[in-house]
Amino acid sequence: MTLKDKRILLTGGTTGIGRAMLLLFARAGARVLTMGRDPDSLEEALGAARALGGELHGLTADLGERADIARIFAAADETLGGLDILVSNAALGAEPIDAMADDDWRYVIDVNLTAALACTRGALQRFLAGEGQVVIVGSISAEIHAPGESVYSATKAGLQAFAETLRKEVAERGVRVSLVEPGTVGSDMQEPDDDEQRAMIAREEMLRAEDIAEAVAFILTRPHRADVVSLRIEPRLQTLT
Secondary structure: OOOOOOEEEEOOOOOHHHHHHHHHHHHOOOEEEEEEOOHHHHHHHHHHHHOOOOEEEEEEOOOOOHHHHHHHHHHHHHHOOOOOEEEEOOOOOOOOHHHOOHHHHHHHHHHHHHHHHHHHHHHHOOOOOOOOEEEEEOOOHHHHOOOOOHHHHHHHHHHHHHHHHHHHHHHHHOOEEEEEEEOOEOOOOOOOOHHHHHHHHHOOOOEOHHHHHHHHHHHHOOOOOOOOOEEEEOOOOOOOO
16 A cells, blocks of 8 residues: 555644645645644645655634634635645644633643644545545543643543544545554743753653654555554553653
């Protein structure tokens, strides 16, 4: 199986795990549409990816806005002519619920959970009969329930339940659904600065974003008979609290 010429909608492809996946998909010759809220980060990521190959498209959009999700799928129809794959990756970090303004924690839920459901619905409407693949990037936060992550963990637990149930709903239609749950990954969402993140990666306490991108590529290149249901990936010395 190959990703060459596959039509992929990748949410949150401008930083961290999403950017690593964008580069990998470009290198594999895929046709990709991605989006981000910050136009500068979007252009930087697209520029780096276009140097590697593939066909890359992007637009500035906010997944917390219903109208922007409609724009994303209109762009997918126009630029890709449909979809073969959805990789739902976009996510925001959060503070404890009583440390966040009401609008802020609701916005995290809109981006992390509601948008993932909405994008999945849009992708299912565009998959051809007997085909289509959804990969949802969750987190081990759905399981470990670390203090300080009440809002974030709730969104990731919701994604876990959604992915596992959705798979049963669409399997007979030939659609495959996979859930990837990373442990600690170096990204701009992490509290440690860049130097400390590099040190943590060297100590095998943190993964690189590329580790997750490669795992997603593995899932997407299995034969149709093989459905990777869930994949939990942690650094060798993951700290669980």
